[in-house]
Amino acid sequence: MAGFDLSGLTASFGGERVIGPLSLKVKEGEQVALVGKSGAGKSTLMRLIHQHVNRNSSLVPQELGLVNALPVFHNVFMGRLDQHGNWYNTVTLMRPFSRDKDKVRELLKALGMAEKLWIPTASLSGGQRQRVAIARALYRSAPLLLADEPISALDGPMAHQVMQLLKDRFSASVFALHDVEMALAYCNRIVGIQDGQIALDEPAERLVASDIMSLY
Numbered sequence: 001m002a003g004f005d006l007s008g009l010t011a012s013f014g015g016e017r018v019i020g021p022l023s024l025k026v027k028e029g030e031q032v033a034l035v036g037k038s039g040a041g042k043s044t045l046m047r048l049i050h051q052h053v054n055r056n057s058s059l060v061p062q063e064l065g066l067v068n069a070l071p072v073f074h075n076v077f078m079g080r081l082d083q084h085g086n087w088y089n090t091v092t093l094m095r096p097f098s099r100d101k102d103k104v105r106e107l108l109k110a111l112g113m114a115e116k117l118w119i120p121t122a123s124l125s126g127g128q129r130q131r132v133a134i135a136r137a138l139y140r141s142a143p144l145l146l147a148d149e150p151i152s153a154l155d156g157p158m159a160h161q162v163m164q165l166l167k168d169r170f171s172a173s174v175f176a177l178h179d180v181e182m183a184l185a186y187c188n189r190i191v192g193i194q195d196g197q198i199a200l201d202e203p204a205e206r207l208v209a210s211d212i213m214s215l216y
């Protein structure tokens with residue numbers, strides 16, 4: 001199941017409400033961009049959605065969640081840790097299976113970094129690290145993608161390549177995006193977050209960048 005239908009979503013920190021209560025329904029075929037100024041609540045909403053849909057989703061968190069001491073291969077493989085037994089995961093740590101190596105190499109190739117397969121993640125650049133987290137989400141291959149600022153460290157051409165790849169590979173997606181032009185180019189629905197509430201919810205084709213800038 002690619003979509004979700006959640007209601008009564010709320011989040012508070014130190015007694016202060018930062019999200020909701022709000023409802024959000026996302027259907028198969030929708031690429032949703034969460035936009036809004038820094039601190040509006042996009043990451044918090046993303047985490048709330050993930051808590052509810054969890055195993056049905058591929059997650060790219062803003063902080064990436066990589067294990068620096070491990071090579072790129074193992075960080076990408078982690079996208080499917082919960083789909084294998086302990087024995088398989090333990091063997092893979094020491095001596096990965098060819099079919100998994102081939103699959104991960106193929107994903108890295110699509111992201112322009114196949115040669116980094118066995119490099120420890122700690123020695124990668126910020127943009128390369130971000131692509132490892134994206135490869136991990138692609139490897140998981142869940143029907144729903146939740147991606148919090150997935151292209152913030154990528155240069156222009158790579159940012160476009162990654163957004164196109166993610167759009168093609170997932171049947172429904174929720175992106176938190178600072179880049180309004182990218183949101184309009186790759187998403188078909190724009191949800192504006194302001195003070196923890198949905199202040200805008202429109203098909204992207206009905207909006208231009210200036211309509212969204214009123215949220216900032």
Ligand SMILES: Nc1ncnc2c1ncn2[C@@H]1O[C@H](COP(=O)(O)OP(=O)(O)OP(=O)(O)O)[C@@H](O)[C@H]1O
Pocket residue numbers: 013014018036037038039040041042043044045
């Ligand atoms: N762990 C936390 N403890 C306390 N307050 C938090 C915590 N995480 C988020 N907040 C607060 O919740 C609000 C929403 O934060 P959130 O990170 O969701 O915003 P955002 O829209 O994702 O911002 P950005 O675009 O900068 O990533 C902010 O006021 C932030 O200070």
